[in-house]
Amino acid sequence: MGWLGWALLSAVFAAATALLAKVGITGIDSNLATAIRTTVILFFTWAIAIGLDKHHGLTEIGRRSWVFLVLSGVATGLSWLCYFRALQLGPASSVAPIDKLSVVLVIVCAWLFLGERLTLLKAAGGGLIALGALLLAWA
Numbered sequence: 001m002g003w004l005g006w007a008l009l010s011a012v013f014a015a016a017t018a019l020l021a022k023v024g025i026t027g028i029d030s031n032l033a034t035a036i037r038t039t040v041i042l043f044f045t046w047a048i049a050i051g052l053d054k055h056h057g058l059t060e061i062g063r064r065s066w067v068f069l070v071l072s073g074v075a076t077g078l079s080w081l082c083y084f085r086a087l088q089l090g091p092a093s094s095v096a097p098i099d100k101l102s103v104v105l106v107i108v109c110a111w112l113f114l115g116e117r118l119t120l121l122k123a124a125g126g127g128l129i130a131l132g133a134l135l136l137a138w139a
Contacts, residue, residue: 015096021084022092030084038080097136104130 025033049055061069079102086095107126111118 018087018092018096018099022087025084025088030088031081033088034077034080034084037084038077094137097133101130101133104133 021033021037046055083095083099086099104126107118107122110116
């Protein structure tokens with residue numbers, strides 16, 4: 001399966017995440033809910049890595065990759081803490097579109113910092129995503 005198939009599956013599971021989390025955080029602290037979710041993810045992903053015999057690659061990871069993977073993990077944790085708190089305070093149908101403004105941020109930052117091409121079509125698409133997210137959030 002190519003990148004598009006995996007990206008579509010990611011979208012399906014992200015939607016399931018929002019809906020299941022909205023129901024799951026009812027009556028509990030959002031930080032505790034995030035900790036529970038993260039623990040499940042920890043065991044689940046290590047089970048996959050070990051089950052596919054990929055865990056031996058740990059010794060081959062360079063220092064630069066470790067630094068950026070750890071920073072990515074910190075950013076993910078902060079994102080999840082904020083997302084679960086937002087879900088607890090607001091409707092899932094408004095929180096999820098605002099969260100997806102990350103797509104626009106990735107487009108801009110990939111252009112600025114990673115040297116990816118920013119075409120007129122990509123910029124217009126990013127603008128439409130931003131407009132759509134805002135419209136959905138306050139509809």
